[in-house]
Amino acid sequence: MNESANRADSNTAVASDLADGDPRLAFIYQEAVRGLNHQQNLVENMNARAGSLIFATAFANSLLGGRALSDGLGLWDWIAVVLLFVIGGLIVFLLWPYHKYTFRFDPEELLHQYVDGDRPANMSAMQRALALRIKADMVSNWRIIQRLRVALQIALVLLLFDILAWLFAIAGI
Template identity: 70%
Template structure:
C-alpha cells in the first residue's frame, strides 16, 4: 500500500508540474505576442491601417482571449490534503486507521483529485495550442502588412 500511495503522490506532483509548465508557457506567449506586436505592429501601422493590419489586430485580440483563459486564476486545483480532515478521517476515529488503510484511502482520493485537476489542465492545453498557431499567423499578418503584399 505504501508503494501505491507513493506512486499516487508522484502522479499528483507530476500533474502540478504540468500546471506550472502551462502557466510558464502562457507567460512566454504573452511576452512574445507583446514584443512582436509592438515591434512589427508599430512599423506596420505607420502608413495607415490596411486589410493585413486589421487581420493582425483581430488575431492579437483572439490571442488575448485565449491567454486570458490560460492565466485565469483557477482555485479548484487540489494538490494537497487538509490536515484537519486527515485527523478527522484517520486519527480521531476509534480505532484509528492503520497505515495501510490511510494509504489506500489517500491513494483513491488522489486519483479523484487528479481527475478533477485534469479537466482544468485540458482547458489550458486546448487554449494554448490554438493561441500558438494564431501567434504565428499574427506574425505573418504583421509582416505582410509591413511589406504591403
C-alpha cells in the same frame, strides 16, 4: 485501575495497527503522490509558458505592428489586431487563478477521518484510501489542465497567424 489497563492495551493495539503497513500500498501511495506532484509541475510550467507567450506576442506586435501601421490601416492590419486581442484573451484564460485544483489534503479532515474517528485507520487503510482519492483528484485536475493545454496551443498558432498578418500588411499584399 483495570479500566486504565484496558485503555493501555487498546492504545497498544492501535499503535501496532498504525505501524503495520503493507509495503505495496506504501509504494502505490508514493506513486500517486508523485503523479499529483507531476500534475502540479505541469500547471506551473504552463503558467511559465503563458508568460513567455506574453513576451513573444508583445515583442512581435510592437516590432511588426509599428512598421505595418506606419502605412495606415488595411485589412491585414485589422486581422493582426483582432488576433492580438484573441491571443490576449487566451492568455488571460491561461493565467486566471483556478481554485478547483486539488494538490493537497486538508489536515483537519484527515485527522477527523483517519485518527480521531470511532475506529482509527491503520497505515495501509489510509494509504489505500488516500491513493484512490489522489486518483480522483488527478482526474479532476486533468480536465482543467487539458483545457489550458488546448488554449495554449491555440494561442501559439494564433501568434503565428498574427505574425503572418503583420508581415502581409508590411508587404502590402
